[in-house]
Amino acid sequence: MxxxxxxxxxEVAHLDAHYGERQVLRDINLRVEPGEVMVIMGxxxxxxxxxxxxxxxxxxxxxxxxxxxxxxxxAAPRRAMQDMRKKIGVAFQSGALLSSLTVGxxxxxxxxxxxxLDVDTMRIMMRLKLDFVDLAGTEDLMPAExxxxxxxRVALARAIIMDPRVVFLDEPSAGLDPVIAAGLDELxxxxxxxxxxxxxxxxxxxxxxxxxxxxxxxxxGEILISDTVAAVRASSNxxxxxxxxxxVDLPEHNPDAFLTALTAASADLDGDS
Amino acid sequence: xxxxxENLGRDAVAGLAELGQATTLxxxxxLWTFFGATQRQPVRFSGVLSQAMEAGIHxxxxxxxxxxxxxxxxxxxxxYSLSIFGAESKVTLGVALSVTREFAPLITGVLVxxxxxxxxAARLGMMTINQEIDALTVMGINPVxxxxxxxxxxxxxxxxxLTWFADCVGLFGxxxxxxxxxxxxxxxxxxxxxxxxxxxxxxxxxxxxGIFAVLITMVGVINGIGVVGGADGIGRATTxxxxxxxxxxxxxxxxxxxxxxx
Numbered sequence: 001m002x003x004x005x006x007x008x009x010x011e012v013a014h015l016d017a018h019y020g021e022r023q024v025l026r027d028i029n030l031r032v033e034p035g036e037v038m039v040i041m042g043x044x045x046x047x048x049x050x051x052x053x054x055x056x057x058x059x060x061x062x063x064x065x066x067x068x069x070x071x072x073x074x075a076a077p078r079r080a081m082q083d084m085r086k087k088i089g090v091a092f093q094s095g096a097l098l099s100s101l102t103v104g105x106x107x108x109x110x111x112x113x114x115x116x117l118d119v120d121t122m123r124i125m126m127r128l129k130l131d132f133v134d135l136a137g138t139e140d141l142m143p144a145e146x147x148x149x150x151x152x153r154v155a156l157a158r159a160i161i162m163d164p165r166v167v168f169l170d171e172p173s174a175g176l177d178p179v180i181a182a183g184l185d186e187l188x189x190x191x192x193x194x195x196x197x198x199x200x201x202x203x204x205x206x207x208x209x210x211x212x213x214x215x216x217x218x219x220x221g222e223i224l225i226s227d228t229v230a231a232v233r234a235s236s237n238x239x240x241x242x243x244x245x246x247x248v249d250l251p252e253h254n255p256d257a258f259l260t261a262l263t264a265a266s267a268d269l270d271g272d273s
Numbered sequence: 274x275x276x277x278x279e280n281l282g283r284d285a286v287a288g289l290a291e292l293g294q295a296t297t298l299x300x301x302x303x304l305w306t307f308f309g310a311t312q313r314q315p316v317r318f319s320g321v322l323s324q325a326m327e328a329g330i331h332x333x334x335x336x337x338x339x340x341x342x343x344x345x346x347x348x349x350x351x352x353y354s355l356s357i358f359g360a361e362s363k364v365t366l367g368v369a370l371s372v373t374r375e376f377a378p379l380i381t382g383v384l385v386x387x388x389x390x391x392x393x394a395a396r397l398g399m400m401t402i403n404q405e406i407d408a409l410t411v412m413g414i415n416p417v418x419x420x421x422x423x424x425x426x427x428x429x430x431x432x433x434x435l436t437w438f439a440d441c442v443g444l445f446g447x448x449x450x451x452x453x454x455x456x457x458x459x460x461x462x463x464x465x466x467x468x469x470x471x472x473x474x475x476x477x478x479x480x481x482x483g484i485f486a487v488l489i490t491m492v493g494v495i496n497g498i499g500v501v502g503g504a505d506g507i508g509r510a511t512t513x514x515x516x517x518x519x520x521x522x523x524x525x526x527x528x529x530x531x532x533x534x535x
Contacts, residue, residue, distance in 0.1 A: 053407075056411050057410075057411075058407055058410060058411070079312075081413075082413045082415075083413075085410075085411055085412060085413035086413050090408070090411040090412075092404045093404075094403055096403055096404040096407065096408035097405075097408075098400075098408075099400075099403070099405070109414070110412050110413075110414075113314070113412070113413075113414050113419075114313075114413060158412075
């Protein structure tokens with residue numbers, strides 16, 4: 001076992017990120033240990049998908065460092081990044097299946113590109129992974145013929161085809177009905193039982209509490225808490241509790257006051273003219 | 274006036290940035306083509322073949338129709354113009370040179386830009402929006418090697434072949450009219466063609482088409498990967514790919530003619 005094997009699978013330190021002038025991630029520090037399921041939670045626009053994209057090396061941070069399986073994602077040369085990417089699996093929110101390939105072609109793609117296995121062996125491995133995600137017999141279908149839940153499961157099968165050490169899942173149950181979403185949670189738990197490290201980005205509370213070993217809560221680009229499920233539930237942080245209890249903090253709706261303000265503004269405009 | 278100058282400057286900078294990006298992508302595609310195997314990531318022959326089928330073989334019917342029409346049209350106009358000087362008999366020379374050196378590569382280039390350049394932009398645009406490019410990247414599969422290099426190779430292979438096909442069909446179309454109009458035998462027409470056309474004339478047109486192939490691919494790729502937004506963005510990228518592709522072909526054609534014939 002190398003030194004990297006013993007360390008954290010993902011290590012993010014003092015990460016800052018901007019979209020133009022706007023800061024979207026602020027001093028993010030995160031550590032994912034081998035074999036655990038880390039759920040990154042937060043509302044829409046909290047920065048969780050942006051954080052994932054930075055960890056995967058799809059975007060460059062303004063400041064800070066990111067290491068995945070010991071590789072410095074920000075500064076590593078292309079060859080080191082390629083080697084690291086063979087050891088990770090990623091399932092995107094939309095599935096991101098290549099529309100020109102069949103289900104089987106999509107799942108086999110990493111094997112075809114990175115190994116010298118013969119086609120029959122690749123087919124066997126592809127069928128095993130499709131069976132793992134309960135989609136046996138679908139290898140000849142095209143992505144356009146699949147439902148939303150099936151697309152997510154094929155994406156998961158593709159993500160695990162190379163037997164990766166860590167799997168990243170972006171909103172695995174978003175847009176799915178509760179039954180199918182629960183099925184995906186079961187798949188994630190089944191995957192965890194194989195010893196794979198999982199980093200799951202989601203805004204689904206029920207799903208997060210079901211699958212997580214630890215939860216990181218993001219809000220407005222900042223980490224509010226990163227701890228065990230029990231500690232997150234017991235957190236006294238108001239913003240964490242607001243997220244957990246789905247408390248909505250909207251200003252009070254007062255139609256009369258709005259009408260009065262509108263009339264006053266209109267009168268001002270008439271006076272000016 | 275100031276706003277106009279600002280917009281002009283901004284557009285010029287954006288244009289230069291795209292040119293730089295296209296040059297980088299071209300260099301990267303060529304590097305992957307020649308050295309991909311040493312990086313354990315070769316450009317797949319199957320990818321080149323499927324792109325070649327789409328850009329080349331499937332374009333044969335429309336290239337046939339247009340080349341036939343253009344050849345006949347050049348012959349009709351040629352005989353009309355030359356008849357003013359009583360020199361109709363020289364029409365074969367005019368047809369041979371104009372079809373092989375100019376019309377066949379230009380029409381084929383414009384057609385492929387409209388057909389395959391736009392399709393490439395739309396495909397890459399859709400893949401960008403659907404995160405398919407990101408998916409390839411995180412799988413350790415270089416998108417330039419996987420998507421751009423096969424398209425470029427297929428285009429460089431197929432466009433000269435299509436141009437050669439257009440040469441043959443265009444001259445055949447012209448021959449149909451010339452032999453009928455001037456009462457010339459097919460054998461005599463072919464003999465005149467053989468005397469009129471040199472290998473250099475053929476290579477002038479076919480060589481140009483290789484440059485057009487690079488232009489069409491790079492314009493399609495740049496517009497495709499630059500897509501922002503949804504269906505609107507893809508529509509804009511597709512239109513832009515066609516307009517920019519055809520403009521680039523015509524301008525480079527003019528420069529090529531100027532430089533070669535000086």
